[in-house]
Amino acid sequence: MDQILFSRVKFHNDQKAFEYIFDAHYAALCAYASGILGSHEDAKDIVNDCFLEFWNKRQSIEITSSLKSYLYIAVRNLSINQLRKRKQKVSLSSELTYPFYKQEEVSAKIEQLQQMETLEERLKEAIDSLPKQCRYIFFLNRFEQMPYKAIAKKLNLSEGTVKTQIGRALKKIRLEFEGVKTKGEIFLFNLVCHF
Known part of the structure; x- marks a missing residue:
């Protein structure tokens, strides 16, 4: 379904399809970002930034694996950048933690x-x-x-x-x-x- 929705967002600027993608992935992405950042508020900001960038760049985005993988990688990269900005040393575990959900x-x-x-x-x-x-x-x-x-x-x-x-x-x-x-x-x- 993600492939169909992404196609409608990319080629037809379908806002309803975008909203459905957002609703389907938002909570899990926030939980994922929270596990990296240790802050629910920062995680929400990161995920919101991710979706904003996704919408703004929708026509140039090329997804080679799956939309879900693309979103998780984008959130991970934004989270790591956030940690670097804070100059904090955080060990990134391969296991997800969900401290705020x-x-x-x-x-x-x-x-x-x-x-x-x-x-x-x-x-x-x-x-x-x-x-x-x-x-x-x-x-x-x-x-x-x-x-x-x-x-x-x-x-x-x-x-x-x-x-x-x-x-x-x-x-x-x-x-x-x-x-x-x-x-x-x-x-x-x-x-x-x-x-």
Whole structure:
């Protein structure tokens, strides 16, 4: 899901997608920065700076691994820079500590992130299982924001064929998301399957 959200932020300046990324990662990143800095307030400042920089540089950012890894590395680097500014000698342990967050809250946030990763995998599998042409048409419409007419012209098809192919793709994805209940599932469904 992060890949989809990042694409919408980078190429379409989608503020809702950015807000969802922020909400999904903020608490865990604060906990991570707190473990390095030993200060909850400093950690919040660092994470806020990280997201501000992420938004301002969104069009030039290249992510080679995952968005989550990118954010953690950015927060780590900003935290280390903060420590250097304070001229404090702090031993950075490979184990995370969460002195300012209740362990239950951190565990719940991690579980939520894991559920979203599973959900993103379900979506990817549903899209990957589409026939080649159907998948490509769906991708052009939902991820490249191309209208039916432009897709039809690009692929030398009728608009009716394009509409039919997208309808088939949506039907298959809806079956995968039957009974959605969580906020994340509903958000992801609406993000990809909006009309």
